[in-house]
Amino acid sequence: MVTKPHALLLKFPGTNCDAESARALEAAGFTTQILPASQLGPDSLEQVDLLMLSGGFSYGDYVMAGRLAQLRVEERLGLALNGFVEEGGFVLGVCNGFQILTKLGLLPAGSLIDNSSGRFICRWTELHVENCDSPPLVYLPGTFELPIAHAEGRFVAPDGMVQEYFDNGLVTLTYGDDVNGSERQIAGIQNQAGNVFGLMPHPERFLYRQHHYDPDWLAPDQSQWGWGYHFFRGIRDHVVGEAVVESLEESAL
Amino acid sequence: MIFTDKASFRRVSLLELDGEALSALSEEMKLSLSEQDMLAVQAYFRETGREPTDVELEVIAQTWSEHCKHRIFSSEITHETAQGKEKVDGLFKTFIKQPSEVIFERKPGFVLSAFHDNAGFIKLDEQYAICLKVETHNHPSALEPYAGANTGIGGVVRDILGAGRGARPVANIDVFCFGAPNTPQPDIRGEDVIHPLGIMRGVVRGVRDYGNRMGIPTTGGAIQFDAAYIYNPLVYCGTAGVIRIADIDKAMSSGLKIVALGGRTGKDGLKGATFSSAALDSDSHEEDQTAVQIGNPIEEKKVADCILAARDEGLITFVTDCGAGGFSSAAGEMLSEVGGEIFLERCPLKEPGLESWQVFISESQERMVVAVDPARVERLQELAMIYGTEATVIGHSDGTGILRVWHHGELVCELDNNRLHNPPRQIRSSRWMPAAPDSSRVWDDEDLATSLSRLLGDFNICSRAPVIREYDHEVQGNTLLKPLAGARGDAPQDGSVIGIDGSEKAMAIALSLLPEWGKYDPYRMGKACVDECIRQLVLTGGDPDKAAILDNFCVGNPDDADELGALVETCRGISEAALAYGAPFVSGKDSFYNYFETEDGPVSIPVTCLISGMAVVEDRNRVTGSTLRRADSIICLLGEGSGLMGGSVYARHCGVVTAEVPDIDCMAALARYRKLALARDSGWILSAHDLGEGGLAVALAEMGFGMKAGIEIDVDQVDAPAMATAAQRLFEETAGRILLEVAADDLENLRACFAGHSFKVIGKAAADHENLVVRDAAQSCLIDVSLSSLKQVWKNAIGAYY
């Protein structure tokens, strides 16, 4: 029997996508633990293969999205988080998690600021894979769909850096259209080593095919899974270090 | 941490006062109790042989308030119609409870709890039950829309957390009634009245900032616009929940600790219950500012996390929310029978200096009260700490049957709870004597395409996308049918479907309100509301025999016989329809005094009845959208029209207020819906859309907004009286009707399935164009207009304002 990789999901006051994220990770072959932030300490990351910061509104996202969570994590984890990353542990931030990772400085310099519309926006969006070697994206086609739901998702990088991010494969995902004013429609990025990944869209909300906004249930040949499943499966195979490859044709939309 | 440092209360001398002086006392203390009520209070204390404390009077005022006791719904009403006078022995008992109990008996084991808990539960599967609760938060939203809406959501979410031993909130629904967003400022005839656009922006943002932060998807709703709501906007907030059946029953017993959980208590939440039971005027905006609280969604999220974790560990014996009346009503609910003691000095406060009564009745947000076995208190407090909130023991149950409230060693409140909960019954009279409808108008229309376009741009019909997109409707990852869907993800749907973790089944949620109908025929409005709700539940995927509904009324001045009469008629309508559909009421609420004294006299809202409902979806693969899926399919219409235009948006556009409102045969409709469920489960239905505001033409356009194909129909194939004009056929809003999209191969099956029912093939999807084309039997083209241009009109109407 193969030991399953273990995922730790941090739960700040106001984190609200932890349960469905855990469900998705378990479907993809992880064991999971949801850890309230009050219980977080430097040794929390022992025996952890994947640290996930899920979506929501940590500490209400007051002041700015992710700021107070960033400060609490720095205070509670100290250098343990950097050590975890340096040793190759995988860190995933979705939506609010992405905002927190950006503030923690674990991702290429940039900020997620108010959408250019000034509004919260909940919709589905087309996504383009910009780095097909990025672990979460290896099983995904060049273009796929996920839902987004955020008010502060407009990615801006310090002057002139964005081209460099594209050139170095740090930009992993872009939106199919201009949903929030992000520079070059950036939806997701990763660090240079490829083990810290942040994105605004919600892969955990498209775990099953039935999650799609137009599930044409009378169409033939359907897999039960949505694209989000393949996203998490990519991470699972990466942290386990073996590709339990399923044929994409068999299982995708 | 802050606590009171001394008891602060007084004895109020009322034993010797006469009726007038008692009224004056009620006025002075803002108790909102009538002279008759005050005489009953006096009689109680004369019997007890002592003067009351101010705490006791405040508690009685809270418990006897319209908001808490629904006194109008239990009053005895003499109702007068053209047929004569009749006695209604309580609206609730006659029209809500009795028909529901008949259905409970007819469907044993379906309704697991109704009327007595925070929300009613129906059985989902062997393991789980689902519930729904809707509340209104009208007056707070009129004074401060953002804060009013966000505390409205917060309150109804706590209702769900306090239902059973703690249900999990899984979806929110929000229904608003506003004045038009383009109302000219000079038309607003009251000082300090917030412009309808300000109300709308504030309310929507309030819902957004609370619901999104709580992580509860807002999956359904409605917005009605009518000038009558300018001064008195309506804000209905609803939450659906899920619980294990084993966690539904809760019972108090002696020897339990009473624990306050969540936020602290402050002066911010005083007098909400009595305030919401009175009419608004310009002074309300000055005086009642303390009634406006702002919600803290993260505090509530922490409380929710803690309650659900505690429930899963079996720590909770009894739980209820701190809503209207604060600790007094929560403690009253828990201790009124078993008896017990509350110690106010133990309650953690936001600020110093609260008087005894203030601690006891403050409605500060984000608080729950839990009864816990003493041995488990420590673990509950540990969980509270883990989730970042507070749990404080404030009392215990003791088996004496009497609730005693202590404050620093002084007994500040001791009431016989059996008597406390029985205010004197009100006697009222009502009347419904409408003018006879005038059916002489000939509904001819030279330019049906323009009429259709105008309807699609009507505020009551156009797309709500700018609002819907501000709500996270997908958090929790279980929204199977989303409020906007179809091939482009932006076409309107008839309801929503929520998957339930741990179950193969799902929950359909739908709602209906038709205030325009109620202006002319509230009885038929009531029936049509129930029909539309059930219809939507069925066509999104629900089982027609496993649906339950909620009644939420907003009414103007109940002291006006005609307004109360409209309510009686509405109740009669929903009652008959509920019985016919076998859909019991499992919860409901009412809000009165929704009127405003303008510079030109009082303006009341029309009687507004929101029927919301939930149904079991047996197979989550059978969730059905309302948008065309194929370019080669057949379009059918189920159900017959009446040609009656009363209450329709089209009639309103024509300036007609005398037309007859259509009726519905609920039994025949239910038979159709059962067949429809059968057809759907057989895989014969590609998509289905209900006919609502704007009638057939609007429904067809919306069905085409997925932009997969054009649509062609023959209006003379529509089942309607022979004399009905094309305009009547296209725009009447008769209930009970559904558009169906089916594959040509399945048509014969469907004909057989619907044999004996009104089922007509009226047209088809067209692959070779993207227009909506309407012809008559003579092949004259009545409408030929591109769906994308109609969609633009429909999409942009509200966006210019919101």
Next chain:
Amino acid sequence: MATTTFEVTGSMDEPSECSALLYAPLAEQATFRQSRIYRFDFQGDGASLKEFAHRTLVDDNVQQLSDSGVPALAGHDFLLDIGMKPGALDNEKEAIMEFYRSLPEPGFVLEDLRISRRYYVTGSRQVDTFVRDMCNPAIHSWCIG
């Protein structure tokens, strides 16, 4: 006790149409820009407070912090500061205070914090209209500059 006021402005912010703030369009073309004002009442080391304000309130990539005491932006017709009135819950303030209380050694004592949004309005002088549509005495206090 000392008081220090910080203003946070966003370098990416563009002027927006005033119609987003008002219930009816103005006759004139008017735009606004926004900033946030944080007024700290504190005792102790001002440098520690400034360091706290900087790391809590500012994202250096896209924002600037000013404690000059004069409005950070120029070229407006009037400015309107709107905050929560005393007694009305300010969730952002509570979140900052809670974080402050979690710090083992902040180096200063935070007595109170008042937050307001500042609107720089350009192209209109109809102050009363802005106040009517944006400020609600039920929860807000405001001042015009």
